[in-house]
Amino acid sequence: xxxxxxxxxxxxxxxxxxxxxxxxxxxxxxxxxxxxxxxxxxxxxxxxxxxxxxxxxxxxxxxxxxxxxxxxxxxxxxxxxxxxxxxxxxxxxxxxxxxxxxxxxxxxxxxxxxxxxxxxxxxxxxxxxxxxxxxxxxxxxxxxxxxxxxxxxxxxxxxxxxxxxxxxxxxxxxxxxxxxxxxxxxxxxxxxxxxxxxxxxxxxxxxxxxxxxxxxxxxxxxxxxxxxxxxxxxxxxxxxxxxxxxxxxxxxxxxxxxxxxxxxxxxxxxxxxxxxxxxxxxxxxxxxxxxxxxxxxxxxxxxxxxxxxxxxxxxxxxxxxxxxxxxxxxxxxxxxxxxxxxxxxxxxxxxxxxxxxxxxx
Numbered sequence: 001x002x003x004x005x006x007x008x009x010x011x012x013x014x015x016x017x018x019x020x021x022x023x024x025x026x027x028x029x030x031x032x033x034x035x036x037x038x039x040x041x042x043x044x045x046x047x048x049x050x051x052x053x054x055x056x057x058x059x060x061x062x063x064x065x066x067x068x069x070x071x072x073x074x075x076x077x078x079x080x081x082x083x084x085x086x087x088x089x090x091x092x093x094x095x096x097x098x099x100x101x102x103x104x105x106x107x108x109x110x111x112x113x114x115x116x117x118x119x120x121x122x123x124x125x126x127x128x129x130x131x132x133x134x135x136x137x138x139x140x141x142x143x144x145x146x147x148x149x150x151x152x153x154x155x156x157x158x159x160x161x162x163x164x165x166x167x168x169x170x171x172x173x174x175x176x177x178x179x180x181x182x183x184x185x186x187x188x189x190x191x192x193x194x195x196x197x198x199x200x201x202x203x204x205x206x207x208x209x210x211x212x213x214x215x216x217x218x219x220x221x222x223x224x225x226x227x228x229x230x231x232x233x234x235x236x237x238x239x240x241x242x243x244x245x246x247x248x249x250x251x252x253x254x255x256x257x258x259x260x261x262x263x264x265x266x267x268x269x270x271x272x273x274x275x276x277x278x279x280x281x282x283x284x285x286x287x288x289x290x291x292x293x294x295x296x297x298x299x300x301x302x303x304x305x306x307x308x309x310x311x312x313x314x315x316x317x318x319x320x321x322x323x324x325x326x327x328x329x330x331x332x333x334x335x336x337x338x339x340x341x342x343x344x345x346x347x348x349x350x351x352x353x354x355x356x357x358x359x360x361x
Contacts, residue, residue: 001030003077004060006047007149008069009039016068017045023067027059028052035085037152044152045069048077073149089158096166103166104142107134107159111151113144125160127151134159137167177296178245181287185244187262189292192232192239199261200228200241206260208282214317215279217339236269238300242280242289265293267300272307278320290323298327301346309344 006024010016021031030050037044051060057074064072092106108116111132120140125133132144132151142163144151176190192200204212204222216223223231232239242263263280276297280290301309313320315338324331324342332343 001050002053002055003032003079004049004051005075005077006049006060006064006072007044007074008064008072009042009044010069012038012043017043020045020064020067020069023063024049027055027063029055029060029063033084035154037154039152075148089162092162093165096162097169100166100170103136103163106162106166107142107144110162111144111146111155111159113146115143115145117143119143125156127153127156132156132159134163137164138170179242179289179292181289183287185287187242187244187284187289188259189240189242189296192241192264194229194233196232196241196261197225197229199243200232200264201225203261203264203279203281204228206281207279211279211282211285214314214320215277217312217314231264231266231268234266234268237267237274238297239267240265240293240296242284242293244284263289263293265290265297267297267309269304269306272305274301274306274309276309276311278323286319290320291326294323294327298329298344298346306346308346311342311344313340313342314338315340 008020010020024031024047028051031047032050033048035046037046049060060074061072064074089110092110095102096106104116104118107113113132118136118140119142122135122139123133123141125135125141127133127150129150130146130148132142132155134142134144134156136142142159144159176188179187179189181187201222207215212222241261242265243259244262245259262284263278265279266275266277268275268277276294278290278293280293298309311320311324313324315335321340321342324344327344329344332345334341334343
């Protein structure tokens with residue numbers, strides 16, 4: 001027996017697919033997997049089959065045509081084709097998480113393309129027979145070609161999702177920095193994700209009552225997990241976390257996490273302004289972490305075109321007020337009893353000119 005891939009268009013009418021499969025069965029062909037691609041001219045069925053060694057390409061095409069299939073394409077396959085499509089796509093996604101620059105190779109593998117070219121020009125995406133043009137979310141576009149078969153809208157959608165994943169991972173990596181603190185300790189600062197909830201809960205558990213009171217103003221109680229989950233991925237804005245890369249702090253039980261979260265910074269957008277708040281674990285305070293987080297939030301506000309930032313600080317929180325002064329920006333301060341409201345105007349930074357980086361597959 002031999003493995004073959006068969007692709008053919010079948011009228012999307014009741015019973016027509018069964019006619020095709022019956023025609024293949026009469027020749028001893030066993031269908032292992034099938035994918036259906038909906039198109040304007042009918043359903044394109046993609047089969048992986050196990051056929052007798054005595055059957056050749058021409059005989060398989062004849063069997064398909066007798067089963068009312070048209071525009072038939074047949075090619076020998078390998079054992080790796082036995083992996084189902086979701087498994088293959090998940091494997092490629094995992095590869096992109098490790099290496100987002102491998103987008104071109106991942107697209108080639110996904111679609112069985114003979115050639116993948118990245119071009120700096122931004123063009124409209126689409127398919128034309130055996131050529132696909134796919135916009136790159138980071139700029140430019142991909143051009144994919146293969147000898148056969150023609151690309152389908154379903155394949156275009158899969159390729160688009162994969163390109164968007166690579167772009168998202170690339171943006172995440174670009175936003176991640178490693179801080180080297182004056183005392184030699186290191187911390188990684190990056191955008192928070194829902195997966196950081198456990199680490200952030202442990203961060204709150206490791207903070208003193210005074211630190212929590214200064215962050216949340218209304219008390220030292222540990223916020224509910226649901227609230228922290230909303231803070232990690234705000235509908236509008238950004239949350240950053242800092243994770244320790246070594247033993248930079250005092251020995252605190254953080255549940256055995258390899259890289260404990262030692263600080264969190266929130267930027268919550270409302271209209272053209274955003275409220276900012278910081279929480280830094282006690283043993284990581286006064287080491288420059290808060291200042292670094294605040295400066296990154298200011299840069300994000302500039303890129304987002306916000307008019308200003310607002311912070312509510314307890315008057316006795318001299319450390320936070322000192323951190324704000326380090327920004328060396330104009331500020332408006334209003335005091336209401338023991339609460340100080342600080343408004344920091346944001347001036348949009350000049351648009352950066354980014355040179356296009358041509359990636360070659």
